[in-house]
Every structure is written in C-alpha cells, then in structure tokens.
Amino acid sequence: MGSTGFSWKLADHPKLPKGKLLAMIVLDGWGEASPDKFNCIHVAETPTMDSLKNGAPDKWRLVRAHGTAVGLPTEDDMGNSEVGHNALGAGRIFAQGAKLVDLALASGKIYDDEGFNYIKESFATNTLHLIGLMSDGGVHSRLDQLQLLLRGASQHGAKRIRVHVLTDGRDVLDGSSVGFAETLEAELSDLRSKGIDAQVASGGGRMYVTMDRYENDWEVVKRGWDAQVLGEAPHKFKNVVEAIKTLREAPGANDQYLPPFVIVDDSEKAVGPVVDGDAVVTFNFRADRMTMLAQALEYEKFDKFDRVRFPKIRYAGMLQYDGELKLPNHYLVSPPLIERTSGEYLVKNGVRTFACSETVKFGHVTFFWNGNRSGYFNSELEEYVEIPSDSGITFNVQPKMKALEIGEKARDAILSGKFDQVRVNIPNGDMVGHTGDVEATVVACKAADEAVKMILDAVEQVGGIYVVTADHGNAEDMVKRNKKGEPLLKDGEVQILTSHTLQPVPIAIGGPGLAAGVKFRKDVPSGGLANVAATVMNLHGFVAPDDYETTLIEVVD
C-alpha cells in the first residue's frame, strides 16, 4: 500500500448489505475445553451459549487465541486480553510487547536506543530502580527479561540497582512467587559478587499493590508508591524471600494480594526509596496495569493521591504504554505500531459505534480494540460507556459483577437505533476465573450467559446480526494438568489454575439480519482472533483491506 494511494474508504461487499445492526460480544476468558468438573463453563447453566454451539459448523466454530496466532513469542504462551483484543480489533497479527522486548534484549539494541541512553545518565551518581511483575507468565512481564536487563544495565554502567517486585499468582500458580524471588535473589547476588550494589527494595501483591487498571482504585497505586518511592510500608523485612514466605503464612494470603513491604537494612532503614536524580524503569511490557503508575511517576501535575514527594527522576517504561498520550515519554522498546484498526476504518466509513464494559475491562473494548489508543476516532459517531466496577473486592465475592448492567446498556443502545455496531466485553469468566474460586466461577459463567441472552434478544427485536466470541481461555479450565490432561496433585490436592489457558475460543454468528447463505468457510481451519475483524467488516457490508487476515465467512448462493 503506497502512501499516495491510501484511502480509508472500504469497498462495498459484493453480496452483503449495509445498515444491519451488529452486536459484537466478547466474553472475557471463555475458552473451549473438554467437559469435566473443573470446566466452569460446562458446569454452569449456559443455555444461550450452548444453543449457539448447535449452529456448528456453519455458524459456530473455534478460533485460535494464544501463541503466534496473537503475536506472542511461542505456542506455549497463553493468550491474554491485550493481545486478544488487539488482534480482534486490528485484524492483523503484530509482534507483541513480549516478543519485541525479547528481540531488543537478544540483539542488544535496547542499550543503543534513546530510552536506555536517557536513564543511563543517572548511573554514575544515582540508583537505577526497576519496578514490575516478578513472574514468568509472559502476560505483563517476564522474569528472564528482568534478569537480562539487570545484567545488561550493570554492564552498561549501573552501579546501584534496586528492584521493586510485584508478586503474581494470577498469570502463574499461586505460591510460585517464592521460587521467582529465589531466582531473582540469585541473580542479584551474582551482581553483588561483581561489585554491583544490587538488591530488592520493596514488594507487594500485584492486585493490592500498584497493578490496578483503568483507574478502578488509585489506592492500589498509592500503596505501591509509598513502598517503592517513599520507602514506607506496614511490613519490613531483611530480604524478599523471607518477606514473601512470611506474608504468605497469614490466613487466606495469596501472591496476588500480598500486602506492601519494604526491605530494610540493619538500622531498619528502607534500602531503596526513590530520590532526586535516580533512574526508574517499569519493566512490564503490557500497558493496562502500568499506566496509572506511569502517570504518578511522570506527571508534574497529579491529583489522584498525595505523592508526598515527587522526586525528579529519569523515568522510562519498558514500552511506551499509551501512544496517544505519549505515556511515558521515554521507553526502552518501541511498542507495536498498530494502525488502521477495524474500529477506525468502520467509523471512517460511517459505522456508528457503541462500546461498553465495566471499568476492569473497559479499556479492552476501547483502548486495546483500537490498537492501544485512547479516545474516540469521531466523537459524533461513537459512544463509549464505562460502568463502574466494584473496587476493593475480589470478584469471587461478587461473581455476577456488572454483567447484567452491561447487557442492559447494550440492549438499550441496540434498541435506540442510534448505532450500527454495539460492542461489549463481558468480564465474568475471566475476572472470577483469576480468583481460582471454582464455585464462584460457575456463577460467573451463568451471569455472563444471561447477559449474552439479553443482548441477543435485542438483536432479534431489531433484525440485527450478532458475533459472539472470546479473547482467550480461562474459566473453561481451572486446574493445572499433566501432559495427559489429568489434574495435577500437590500434597494430595489439585493445583488450582488461576491463569488463562492455551485453549481455542468459540465464535458464533447469527441473528435475523444475517443474510441467507452466510456461513463459516471450511478453508481457514487454523483461523484465529485476527480473522474476526475482516469477518465483522463483511457483516457491516464492506470488504476488509487487503492486508487484513482473511475473513472467516463466505456467502453461498
């Protein structure tokens, strides 16, 4: 596509009409797996989703939602919301953050680029702080990347390094943070033997400390700020392994929600507050749960909580987390450039668009869907509605979440006649699945199914079309399995899987507005989430751009 010949205008689909209302429903964390008692979708009453499956193979099929199909480094990488919604919205597969960071570290290019050279200015006199998720989940960060960065930074002049860890247990097994902390400690001890003053300075569980998203609860970020920047926390320890082991002993404690702690020296002084002149890197590559901290670290003007001190630092993100806001200004690796998304094309071709979810997934159907871009393409044609999520709770306590409210908003948008596309994310399977609470996840799946029904009923009323799919698996498998697929036992108990899975996800099309003869093609057997955008464009009456992954549908006369 030469720059001169470029046009936003989409060609008319030769067979499919325009002007049909299309409901695009993304069930978060809803994969397809064999039925057993750890498959919460199977256990739950889900009559609506079950009935869609009866449309197989013409109107229901599976698509790939993990690994290389969504731009991740390997087929062992489970899908996640960022890469899933990016693929759904962009219609093409982009090498994602995880892979781009791998490449930049492997080639050493990361150390030549602007971001690293910017923070390097601090190395001679000050401390380099690295803040992020200590995990090998590969969703937000990876421990091996942190290890390489630690080695590389010290080889490039960092003499004093402080690591501020967030424990995971959400993209990896609960309890695995102890092993990660030991690995990290060994790495730091190796650096110390080479004369580098390197240690962990603070920590806390990701869901309670720092990694909130979409401004659901700034208190979470403040807890992290106090520990990481101010060096203040309710718990003080001499080293990170002891900290995690001790805090995990409290009743009900788990990696995701460990309280904040700081590491102190023999005189009980925090070893690593952030001070003027220091360099800070947030080493997560994924954006959603880093942008709030990034704002606190970067913005002179800031009123979300009292920072007490706002040190003058050199701050860089592993990636730039928001291209539109240019946040942060400095970054070590350039993010994937996801342009010409289906959302932008459709709006530019007059498709009036409504998008909605509750806070915890709101950015998924807007920001991620639109290629990690905030805001509207055309505020006259678009409306994005965020339903406030409950904050300060784990969602197993409230497994229905706001599913029905999302369903109602979507229904009203459909019936209003003001929109051509009504797009939602229904979070329950994922958010409750991450708590590892199997019973609550069953309730969650039922609620999600009810929300789908509400939307499909409205589609029926207006003679519209629906596309129902998911971004990756989660609730369909809640247990860690051996290679044969049998649940793995540890100390006589099954090991609960809080993370996403490698499973494919369903996609269903239908509704009274779906033209006769539309069915899934048979010649895209390994279709993935990136094939959905062209499919949706067709259903709006357009042909997708040539470089989009091929459509999943055909029209048979």
Ligand SMILES: O=C(O)[C@H](O)COP(=O)(O)O
């Ligand atoms: O951030 C999270 O909650 C998990 O790490 C990944 O879940 P998501 O990709 O579904 O948001």
Ligand SMILES: [Mn+2]
């Ligand atoms: Mn998701």
Ligand SMILES: [Mn+2]
């Ligand atoms: Mn998830």
